[in-house]
Amino acid sequence: MLQLRSPRLQPSRLQPSRLRRPRLRSLLAAAPVVLSLLLASCANDGGGGEGVQSQKMETIRSRGKLVCGVDGKLPGFSFLGPDGTYSGLDADTCRAVAAAILGDPEQVEYRDLNSSERFAALASGEVDMLARNTTMTLSRDAAGGNGIAFAPTTFFDGQGLMVPVASGIKTLKDLAGKPICVESGTTTELNLADRMREQGIAYTPLKFQTGDQTYAAYLGDRCVAVTSDRSQLAAKRSSFPQPDAHILLPVVMSKEPLSPASVNGDPVWADALRWTVYALFQAEELGITQANVAAKVAEAKANTNLADLRRFLGVEGDFGQQLGLPADFVPKAIAAVGNYGEIFERNVGAGSPLKLDRAENRQWKDGGLIYSPPFR
Amino acid sequence: MSDIQRVPWWRDRRVVPWLVQGAVGLAILVVIALLLGNLVRNLTAAGLLLTWRWLGQPASFDVAESLIPFDASMPYWRVLVVGLVNSLRAIVVGLVGATVLGTAVGMAAFSGNGLLRRLARVYVEVIRNIPLLLQLLFWYFVVFLALPNSTAAFQWPGVVLSKSGLYLAWFAEGFQWQGPTLVNDVWRAPLRLSVEFSALITGLITYTGAFVAEVVRGGIASVPRGQWEAATSLGLHWSATMRTVVLPQALRVIVPGLNSQYISLAKNSALAVAVGYADLYSVSETTLNQTGRALEVFLLLLGAYLLIDLVISVLMNGVNQLVQIRER
Incomplete structure (x- = not known):
């Protein structure tokens, strides 16, 4: 530009203007593109389905896949096995939901998320739901906090501490002044601070971004203890080189109700998720298993007097429709993963390497906390 | 000099660049305003409008090492x-x-x-x-x-x-x-x-x-x-x-x-x-x-x-x- 303005080039000043014209034209040509981008960005925020219509469920149906945020590295809850498939209690929750909404439990796309990424991934719509051993808390639930809609708790847990047997540590007091490994962005990090403050114990929290790094530092002897949900500690211990060299201290530092979750603002989708989980609870209560669900459906169809069973299995009534789900979403979910008791035993209970006790996770009739409201 | 006077304004090298740059600048401003408006609208809908009050609340988590005094009760x-x-x-x-x-x-x-x-x-x-x-x-x-x-x-x-x-x-x-x-x-x-x-x-x-x-x-x-x-x-x-x-x-x-x-x-x-x-x-x-x-x-x-x-x-x-x- 500077050169063009210099007087020496004055005689040829027609040329630059001829050069400039195509530039103007290409700018004009770009205008429609820019305009359409603008319009698209305006159209994006116009939606927000009300009523039985759910934007999220429409997205899932048209995509043909449920995108489920999981941990992916936690045996018993969600673990990517050597054969490339996910297994675990959380993974089975994803499968049940996929079976309920899409009719096929295999149409799940798992997304491994660390504890710091999970809420951002959910809020941004990168995942449709979380089944990632996430503790339900007020600030995560509240619209002014993380703004998450929680489904019913699928695992009642408590925070524990794991130490090497050789360390001889028995109580929290023995940890005074010592480094403790914890995954950052978890409720366990806060609970640890609270409990230690209550008891006036000074300690050094070493925070890592991922579970892998946290447990690597613990196994590298950088910390004398690692804290997390007791189920997670048991799960991780089962993958240690010497599981017997580590013990869980008997202290339970907090309540950790681990629950699947979806984002606030789509109540229809949240309800569908909630009642799919309840259906797994209810199925156990009614004695419907993965093996006998087909027979039960046949029985319900044959006998019009079994009104409860008929409504539950979608033979009569419109529960599915009310939720925006297919009428047979309950038998589809049960056929995919079994009832809650079966899921528990297979992944974390007696039938698994974790061998966790049902404890609080028994049915309410057996003195536990697993309770489904009536399907009515 | 006189032939410069006769150049119409849409071909005038002193006017056209200003016009083009003005238009591009305006377009950029409009895009930014639209994006910001979109952001504010969506954040308001999600109840996430910018607020700084939380800065004063207690952090209630500990930090492994610090050069300045800190404990979990501080904001x-x-x-x-x-x-x-x-x-x-x-x-x-x-x-x-x-x-x-x-x-x-x-x-x-x-x-x-x-x-x-x-x-x-x-x-x-x-x-x-x-x-x-x-x-x-x-x-x-x-x-x-x-x-x-x-x-x-x-x-x-x-x-x-x-x-x-x-x-x-x-x-x-x-x-x-x-x-x-x-x-x-x-x-x-x-x-x-x-x-x-x-x-x-x-x-x-x-x-x-x-x-x-x-x-x-x-x-x-x-x-x-x-x-x-x-x-x-x-x-x-x-x-x-x-x-x-x-x-x-x-x-x-x-x-x-x-x-x-x-x-x-x-x-x-x-x-x-x-x-x-x-x-x-x-x-x-x-x-x-x-x-x-x-x-x-x-x-x-x-x-x-x-x-x-x-x-x-x-x-x-x-x-x-x-x-x-x-x-x-």
């Missing part, structure tokens, strides 16, 4: 300051270390000693071609965590080295010289470098040092051969030649290159979270998770790193002015 802004101070500590130590190491290696590339020259080459090529995150994890998990436990620590007079860190004797309260002591299997000393901090600065210094070495080497190479020969013919020793003749001339080439290396080091310090060091990013991440104020926390983070880098830039530009050859 969030305080914990962010703790993180910032920790970050600055790593950045400052890293800058000094990387400069010293890089200058030494860069100069070694011109050494008469062939072994030294080749070692410098190998160091630069190996280090700068491996991702920094990988190197940090290596230093932390493979090297530093291989140190012995507290009870079996390496001990020298006034110095203790163990898996939990490096402990040094120093003046304690009341100017009393105090060495490291073992209390309940935990070392205590007036001066302590945690292994997390050590791993971070080791990684930052070796990594950035390799790049600085290349900048220094390039600077030295830019000094004409004749300068070396002139200095040598005056009877100056290699080190004297380097110090008094070559480096002062090389500096004006080196300093602008160093600027961007320093800025990368400051930004790379955010990888501290991988090795458990409580830097600004690490405490911000916990803050974000506890408060759910993702946008606010990230704005603060972006602002903080931008500010740090701008300060480094301004300082380096000042240095650059100083080392430029005054032309007369």
